[in-house]
Amino acid sequence: MQQIGVQGFRFLMALLLVGISTTSAHAYLDPGTGSIILQLLLGGVAGVALAGKLYWHKFLSLIGAGGKVEMNEQQRAKGGMGADERGR
Amino acid sequence: MSAAGSVNSAARAGRPGGASSTVVELTSKAPADSVPVPEPGSYRDRNGGVFYRDGEVYRGISARALANWERLATTRFFRDYAGRGNIVRTERVNDAIAAGAPWAAVLKHEPVPFVSYPYEWTFGMLKDAALLHLDLMLAALEEGFILKDSSAYNIQWRGAKPVFIDIPSFEVHEEGEPWVGYRQFCELFLYPLMLQAYKGADFRPWLRGSLDGMSAGALRPLLSTRDLLRPGVMMHVVAQDALQRRYSGQDRNVRSTLAQAGFDRSLIVRNVRNLRKIVSGMKAGGGKTEWADYASTHSYGEADFDAKCGFVREAAGHRRWRRVWDIGCNTGTFSRITAEHADHVVAMDGDWMAIEALYQAQKERPDAGLILPLVVNLSNPSPGQGWRGTERKPLTERGRPELTLCLALIHHMVISANIPMADFIRWLAGLGTALVIEFVGREDEMVQTLLRNKDDQYDDYRLDVFERLLAEHFDIRESRPLKGGKRSIYFALPMS
Structure with missing residues (x-):
């Protein structure tokens, strides 16, 4: 159970970092990538919903409820998912 | 002020x-x-x-x-x-x-009366500073602002009242931006509070040793399985530690991804409210310290205690003092007496629970703004630290006193801390301060207690030596015996 939770975490976080564009940060303080990602999950229902909206198909795949074909379509549509992510 | x-x-x-x-x-x-x-x-x-x-x-x-x-x-x-x-x-x-x-x-x-650092605060002070920070976050977010950093050093004290001092920390919050200072809030407020509340361990040595605070990775190994169930631990410590490790090498900017995804301010508000709830519920762990009950357990009888209070009141009443230090203040009885004649009193003691008792009591009192309680061990006061050793200043460079109370402290300095009496008196004289000082004689039961397990190597610890040293460096104006001659108290002015 705990293992599933940890994997879920890592999976969601990995997805968040795929195919993103970069912009210049304008803070003198380094917020920490991991701490920023965590803030999504600390945003309560809204944060989780946001994550869900973005990565619903990937999430379904993780828990085995989503089809692989559907996944790949989603990835193509996004155009940024790497092969390494598919195997997770 | x-x-x-x-x-x-x-x-x-x-x-x-x-x-x-x-x-x-x-x-x-x-x-x-x-x-x-x-x-x-x-x-x-x-x-x-x-x-x-x-x-x-x-x-x-x-x-x-x-x-x-x-x-x-x-x-x-x-x-x-x-x-x-x-x-x-x-x-x-x-x-x-x-x-x-x-x-x-x-x-x-507007200047604050005396600068202090989180490693000199009690648990209650750090907790109240954290709550002020979170309240400011909530209030700012409501009007489109955010605090861009979360340093505990941005909060100072006017007596027992916290004051936020870093105005440029307030910035307009851009929609989609996360709370950049979240990690710093954890490292300088939340984790030190957890260390004391959940493990009963003193957070001050940690903060004094690490000016950037305590990382998730530093706290995580100290937590037991049971601690994982305590409020805030799973997400704010364990998850954050795991995520920081996982993503420490990433060179991509996840902030823009969040912004594109529609991350909004309500998520920050939710997190801040959650933190507020966690911090509000925290209580300091650990057992009682030696002096926590001083006010009810000191070694004086009522008449002698009244005489001591009277002497201090009269000495303090000679003039108005801009700043007073009460070193070895205990729960602050004499700080309060002196505060009647002073703009500001810095009340210091090495026993954090005595200082906590003083802080909690002061918060509710009309003289709350006059007395700043600090946890300071006078035999090892806070040093200069940080870049060039000047970023955080030594105690003595943050505002010297015009009057110093040094009551029932000298036996701890000489016998417990092994500081030669001449050296201690010279240090006091170097402050350039007027002085109310109490000498605790060898016959006193408190000195007997300190000596019970030690070699008595303190030949200098005698009333005649003390009086000679005091007269060398100060102009003694008044004195009187206390406790049937076991103790003596003096009011002295610095040599001009």
């Missing part, structure tokens, strides 16, 4: 992954006039820099910080908190004062 009435000034600090605070001692040795003296601790954030001039505290700010200030000054929350004294009173002043400096504008801050 008016600026003119204060010798010390605090302002900001900037820390890598940290914010800031600053201090300088503006004594008669400071430049007399018109020469700005930069604050050595104010360097991290390039959007501003604190300097001192003519005993006042100023902050040069960049064009970007100026734009933020102009909007901030019109907000309701800023006026409210500044009006209550929980944000340092600040005004924009004539720009000409910054001539030659790279600033777009200059702000002037």
Whole structure:
């Protein structure tokens, strides 16, 4: 159970970092990538919903409820998912 | 406390992954006039820099910080908190004062009476500072602002009342931006509080040793399986530690991804409220310390105690004192007596629970703004630390006292801490302060207790030696025996 939770975490976080564009940060303080990602999950229902909206198909795949074909379509549509992510 | 009435000034600090605070001692040795003296601790954030001039505290700010200030000054929350004294009173002043400096504008801050650092605070003080920080976050977010950093050093104290001092920390919050200072809040507030609340361990040595605070990775190994169920541990410590490790090598900017995804301010509000709930519910763990019950367990009978109080009251009443130190203050009985004749009293003791008792009591009292309780071990007071060793200042450079109370402390310095009596008296004299000092004789049961397990190597610990040393360095004005001659108390002025 705990293992599933940890994997879920890592999976969601990995997805968040795929195919993103970069912009210049304008803070003198380094917020920490991991701490920023965590803030999504600390945003309560809204944060989780946001994550869900973005990565619903990937999430379904993780828990085995989503089809692989559907996944790949989603990835193509996004155009940024790497092969390494598919195997997770 | 008016600026003119204060010798010390605090302002900001900037820390890598940290914010800031600053201090300088503006004594008669400071430049007399018109020469700005930069604050050595104010360097991290390039959007501003604190300097001192003519005993006042100023902050040069960049064009970007100026734009933020102009909007901030019109907000309701800023006026409210500044009006209550929980944000340092600040005004924009004539720009000409910054001539030659790279600033777009200059702000002037009301100085705080004495600068202190989180490693000198009690659990309750750190907790209240954390709650103020979170309340400011919530109030700011409501009006489109955010605190861009979360350094505990950005909070100072006016007596027992916390004051937020780092004005440029308030920035307009751009939609989609996360709370950049979240990790820093954890490292400088949440984790030290958890260490004390959940493990019963003193957070001060940790903060004194690590100015950036305690990382998730440092706290995680100290937590037991049972601790994982305590409020906030799973997400704020364990998950954060795991995520930081997992993503420490990433070179991509996840902030923009969040913004694109529709991350909004309500998620930050939710997190801040959750943190507020966790912090509010925390209580200091650990057993009672030696002096926690001093007020009810001190070694005096009632008549002697009254005589001691009377002596201190009369000595303090000789004049008005701008700053008093009460070293070895215990639960602050004599700090309060002296506060009647002083602008500000810094009450210090090495026993954190005694200081906590004083802090909690002061919060509710009418003289709450007059007495600053600090946890300080006088045999090892806070040193200069940080960049160049000047970012955080030694205790003695943050505002020396005009009057010092040193009551029932000397036996702890000489016998417990092994500091030669002559050296201790010289140190007191070096402060340039008037002095109310109590000598605790060898016959006193408190000294007997200290000696019970030690070789008696303290040949200098005698009343005649003490009086000779005191007379060498001070002008003794009054004295009287206490406790049937086991103790003596003196009022002395510095040699002119």
